[in-house]
Amino acid sequence: MRRARIIGLGQWVPPKLVTNEELANIMGKPIPDSIENKLGIKQRYWTGEEYSSADLGFHAAREALLDAGLTPEDIDLIVVATDTPEYVSPATSSVIQGRLGAKNAGTFDLNASCAGFVAALDMASRMIGYDQTYTNVLVIGVYNMTKFADMTNERVAPIFADGGGAAVLQGQEGEAGYQSGYLYADGTQYDFLGIYYGGTKHPVTVEAVEEKKHLLTFLKPLPPDRNIQLWPECIPKALAKVGLTIQDIDHVVFTQINRWVIEEVMVKLALPWEKTTCVMDQFGYTGSACIPMALLKAEREGRIKQGDVVVMVGSGVGLAVATTVFKW
Incomplete structure (x- = not known):
């Protein structure tokens, strides 16, 4: 049976690292103890003015492709899961496809809020199982919520962070996979x-x-x-x-x-x-x-x-x- 296997994983975060202590100094007020003690958050990375959602997805995708041992030209489809897109339109997946040079890949975005990556993984896996023309599919999760969060709010700013994560799915015969x-x-x-x-x-x-x-x-x-x-x-x-x-x-x-x-x-x-x-x-x-x-x-x-x-x-x-x- 042909199934979608995860053969490569990648991630990327922007270089701006902010610890809880640094954030408290930036805001001029203490961070609630629950941020670290209950939520478990000690630090986070922010895009700031330099990076956008497509940057996060692009770099994470490159890392996943490297892990999988594939080139952008090997990819048949790119699915980006995000509720913080590069634009309302066109799709963030199209922007990333162009930057990667994945000229053989179709694209679409999926928004299921923070359930998006898993939903996209499920959909892409089903497509691989149903249609044998999809062999290598790149699924990317992008989150750039600091662009949309009130970063002056001491209960909001400590939680939200930015990053990209990606997985390469490959159709293979066998019991392993989706x-x-x-x-x-x-x-x-x-x-x-x-x-x-x-x-x-x-x-x-x-x-x-x-x-x-x-x-x-x-x-x-x-x-x-x-x-x-x-x-x-x-x-x-x-x-x-x-x-x-x-x-x-x-x-x-x-x-x-x-x-x-x-x-x-x-x-x-x-x-x-x-x-x-x-x-x-x-x-x-x-x-x-x-x-x-x-x-x-x-x-x-x-x-x-x-x-x-x-x-x-x-x-x-x-x-x-x-x-x-x-x-x-």
């Missing part, structure tokens, strides 16, 4: 948190910018236990499609926004802490990029090995949750 996926959404929760200006509902105006309405906006408080409830419900549904159970999981990677939530979920799943990986201490919250970044760390540290069952769970506003199961 096994299954499960997508969940609740669109009635669209008005909790988001960037609500800049689209057709609320075009950007001078007044909107002056009132900071074009930035990331918190409209309703997010339930603190939402992912604790949702993730353990979504994972078994993806596993059951291929006759697997929680006990079959060798490694699981979650959206990297809250270490405490991940700890609670691992307890609910009855899995040891060693079977997950966190990177928010190094990179802050990098949204659509955080899953491939965590995968890369786990693989480099030898905690993901050939033959392992690896589960990825991405979760974001909207509400959207995406789960995939791979055999490494």
Whole structure:
């Protein structure tokens, strides 16, 4: 059976490193203790004025291609998962394709908020399995939320960070590779948190910018236990499609926004802490990029090995949750 295997991983963060101590000095006010003690964030990287979303995706893609041993010309399709695009239009994937010189690749963007990378991985894997003209697919997660967050807010600025993560999928015969996926959404929760200006509902105006309405906006408080409830419900549904159970999981990677939530979920799943990986201490919250970044760390540290069952769970506003199961 032809399946999509992950044969290359890459990441890139901008050079501007900001520790919690440095951020407190920049803001002139202390950072809440919960940022490090509960969320697990100790530092983050910012794009500043020098780098954009396409920069993040381009450099992460080059690293993934190098890891896979492929050239840009080998790629048949590029999918970029982001809710912080280079432009409203054209697609960020088109910009990256041109910069890479991936002249044989089709492109499209996918926005499922911070569930985007896992959803894109699921879609790209299905395309490889269905259409044999797609052999090498580049899936890129891009997050550049510091451009849209109120960086004067001491409860917002410490969380959001910028980065790019990428994976190269290759169609191969055998049992290894993509096994299954499960997508969940609740669109009635669209008005909790988001960037609500800049689209057709609320075009950007001078007044909107002056009132900071074009930035990331918190409209309703997010339930603190939402992912604790949702993730353990979504994972078994993806596993059951291929006759697997929680006990079959060798490694699981979650959206990297809250270490405490991940700890609670691992307890609910009855899995040891060693079977997950966190990177928010190094990179802050990098949204659509955080899953491939965590995968890369786990693989480099030898905690993901050939033959392992690896589960990825991405979760974001909207509400959207995406789960995939791979055999490494």
